[in-house]
Amino acid sequence: MDEIATGKRVFSTRNITCIIIAVAFFFLSFLITYKIWTVSICGVTILGCLIFLNYKNKVKLDYLYLLILSIPVLALGIILAFSRFNVTYYSVLDRVLLLVNLLLFGAIGVLMFRDRSFDFKFVIVGVLLGFLCKSLINAIINVSYLGFMPGIKHKELVHYYNGVEDGELQKMCYTLNGFEVSFGYVNSYLFYPFVSLLSILYWFKSDNRRCIFNVLLAVSSIVISIFSFLIVISKYSSVFIFIYLILALAILLIVFINTKARFINKYFKLVVSVLLGLVFIAFIFILINAQENMGTIHSFTSSNKFFNYLFNTNLYSKNMNVVLNGVFTKSKLLGFPAYFDLYYDTVCYPSFNGFANLFMLGGIFGVLFFLVLCGLFIKSFLFVRKHDGLTSVNKNMPFFLILFIFIGLFFSGNNVILIYTCLPLFIMMGSYYYSLDLMGGKTNEK
Amino acid sequence: MRNKLFLLLPIVLLSGCGSKLNEFVDAKLDHSPVFVDNYYYYFNSNLRTQEFTEITLDKNTNKVFISYDDDNFKAVEPHYADYSYQYDVYGSNGYGPNHKLSLYNEDCKKGFASKLFDGQMFCNGYHEKARVQISPLGFSNPITSDISKASYLYLNFKSALDFKNYTEHDPHLDDITLHITFYGDTNIRYTYSLKDVPTNYYESPSAYTFFGFSLKNNELKNIHDFSIEYNLDYDPEQIVGQSHALLLYEFGFGGLQG
Numbered sequence A: 001m002d003e004i005a006t007g008k009r010v011f012s013t014r015n016i017t018c019i020i021i022a023v024a025f026f027f028l029s030f031l032i033t034y035k036i037w038t039v040s041i042c043g044v045t046i047l048g049c050l051i052f053l054n055y056k057n058k059v060k061l062d063y064l065y066l067l068i069l070s071i072p073v074l075a076l077g078i079i080l081a082f083s084r085f086n087v088t089y090y091s092v093l094d095r096v097l098l099l100v101n102l103l104l105f106g107a108i109g110v111l112m113f114r115d116r117s118f119d120f121k122f123v124i125v126g127v128l129l130g131f132l133c134k135s136l137i138n139a140i141i142n143v144s145y146l147g148f149m150p151g152i153k154h155k156e157l158v159h160y161y162n163g164v165e166d167g168e169l170q171k172m173c174y175t176l177n178g179f180e181v182s183f184g185y186v187n188s189y190l191f192y193p194f195v196s197l198l199s200i201l202y203w204f205k206s207d208n209r210r211c212i213f214n215v216l217l218a219v220s221s222i223v224i225s226i227f228s229f230l231i232v233i234s235k236y237s238s239v240f241i242f243i244y245l246i247l248a249l250a251i252l253l254i255v256f257i258n259t260k261a262r263f264i265n266k267y268f269k270l271v272v273s274v275l276l277g278l279v280f281i282a283f284i285f286i287l288i289n290a291q292e293n294m295g296t297i298h299s300f301t302s303s304n305k306f307f308n309y310l311f312n313t314n315l316y317s318k319n320m321n322v323v324l325n326g327v328f329t330k331s332k333l334l335g336f337p338a339y340f341d342l343y344y345d346t347v348c349y350p351s352f353n354g355f356a357n358l359f360m361l362g363g364i365f366g367v368l369f370f371l372v373l374c375g376l377f378i379k380s381f382l383f384v385r386k387h388d389g390l391t392s393v394n395k396n397m398p399f400f401l402i403l404f405i406f407i408g409l410f411f412s413g414n415n416v417i418l419i420y421t422c423l424p425l426f427i428m429m430g431s432y433y434y435s436l437d438l439m440g441g442k443t444n445e446k
Numbered sequence B: 001m002r003n004k005l006f007l008l009l010p011i012v013l014l015s016g017c018g019s020k021l022n023e024f025v026d027a028k029l030d031h032s033p034v035f036v037d038n039y040y041y042y043f044n045s046n047l048r049t050q051e052f053t054e055i056t057l058d059k060n061t062n063k064v065f066i067s068y069d070d071d072n073f074k075a076v077e078p079h080y081a082d083y084s085y086q087y088d089v090y091g092s093n094g095y096g097p098n099h100k101l102s103l104y105n106e107d108c109k110k111g112f113a114s115k116l117f118d119g120q121m122f123c124n125g126y127h128e129k130a131r132v133q134i135s136p137l138g139f140s141n142p143i144t145s146d147i148s149k150a151s152y153l154y155l156n157f158k159s160a161l162d163f164k165n166y167t168e169h170d171p172h173l174d175d176i177t178l179h180i181t182f183y184g185d186t187n188i189r190y191t192y193s194l195k196d197v198p199t200n201y202y203e204s205p206s207a208y209t210f211f212g213f214s215l216k217n218n219e220l221k222n223i224h225d226f227s228i229e230y231n232l233d234y235d236p237e238q239i240v241g242q243s244h245a246l247l248l249y250e251f252g253f254g255g256l257q258g
Helices: A002-010 A013-030 A036-054 A063-081 A084-089 A092-114 A121-146 A186-196 A198-205 A212-231 A235-261 A263-290 A296-303 A305-313 A315-329 A354-385 A392-412 A416-438 B002-015 B071-076 B095-099 B112-117
Strands: A157-161 A164-168 A172-177 A180-185 B024-026 B053-056 B132-134 B139-142 B152-161 B172-183 B188-199 B209-214 B225-234 B244-254
Touching (some): A013 A121, A036 A092, A036 A416, A084 A354, A121 A172, A121 A212, A121 A392, A186 A198, A198 A235, A198 A392, A263 A305, A354 A392, A354 A416, B112 B132, B112 B139, B112 B244, B152 B172, B152 B188
Parallel strands (some): B053 B188
Antiparallel strands (some): A157 A164, A157 B024, A172 A180, B172 B225
């Protein structure tokens, strides 16, 4: 009887539907840089499953507040869809799907809240497994093509393409994009092993730390991530690897200490406000520094050898400054700054910083609507944190997944399609928190 | 048994290690204004020991041509008048851009030798960056395009003796013997002796030699590599310590357009 009961529990329609959701998130993550339509297909699958899980649900939603949310989502989507960069490089269908994906995943986030007992672990496990597989395959491809640690063994080598030198071996590597292998900056490659390290946090926050699956996931993420980092280690990549590892360790340490001492909970709002304030000041500093004709800040950074290297001359800062400088100096048709997008008459290359690239893709208004969404979601998250009715995974993991993806895009945002495929995830998790906030955190979780 | 199967994985992995390293070269190559620093020496050691059939080309039988205006070239390329030899990459009807091998195969765009397949026939002010500079020892390169249907091949090059980009030249004429070898089902080496090859001439299309010859259908079947070597038969200006090179700009085939 127990066996039958167990069998029913494991193979229930609900569990199977949730596993399909997890598989959809796995493919979304694994194919995250392939095409925009792969996100759409995964999104439609997930939406279908959630509608199936919710069709008997009588939880009411406040449609006015959902409309308030949909305005910045729609605005951001329309600005990106009509951005001249996208008009040049993407088809009409891709641009329509870009907008559709944002709305689709916003709806998915709302339905995840609406499902009384939806467990976020299906999302997290699907995404993490996708990134883990991709990290492993990327590492194997690079070992096969370039050998072990080519950035150190062959640091003097450069690659030629179409008759011209197109990259130093220590800065470049091979990455799987969908089903094709492409050659590009190592920054794109580092994104996946870094986000995979979230598995450690997932194991820590899970209800059952002795669950073999969770332990295996965490251990394999450490092994595969370290292996992936070591394969491409070089003078150039070691800076980014060091930053990623330090940030991952810092986040893990803070979460661990907070769990034991709970000191952050008391001051969480203050800490978040201070951190956001610092980020804002740093961003304004970097934005003004990039405007060479705005005097003081740029003169200060360029007069000091260390600051000049840090803010102006290293490859990361140089590329970012080109894009940020263009915000106020390169014009649209009527000579105004880049209100809606930024596209030079000559070729404009994305920088490594995903946020700066958002200026290039969406202009000032695009970034403003994105910041409005960030504000709405942070406010909701702060409210949701206070409620004890949610499991730790459901309360915290969406936030941490977005945090890791944001940090990743900060240093590995040169692949523009990654921005278009991560934005729906961001909106999904944000609308999940937003919906929880609307309903006062009441999910009737079992 | 399962343990042994797992052992195969690292073996498979390691056996493929570094399979694309040949697309990379030393960063100092083609970056130096010093002539002798820019030689490209890569030659697959397995090819050096292979036997081949040597064909000494005959100007008439093999329709050997040494300039774009050569009658033999007009005979092998019926559309020669539709293209411009000298306009190179700067016009829509440049011969190089319309015949480059990279039009037919993406693999030709990879590696140092991709300079020979990019359609750029001349220096165009890019000096050492535009050319593959070889010594008599030559170089080899993989080729994955199907060239069995090619009706002729061409090589655009300059001869150079201790060539200096910016200072005075010593224009003169050389005698060289060119060897172009293809490795495939059958290894074939084509040899031709060129007399009075312009060397160290002032930059203009006349400073270049547009060399080539006709091919029979399926003469080059299942080719996986090729090499270009030469002998310097005579240089009236050369003294001890001076280095000679062939500066190769473009290598391609006609008749692939179908």
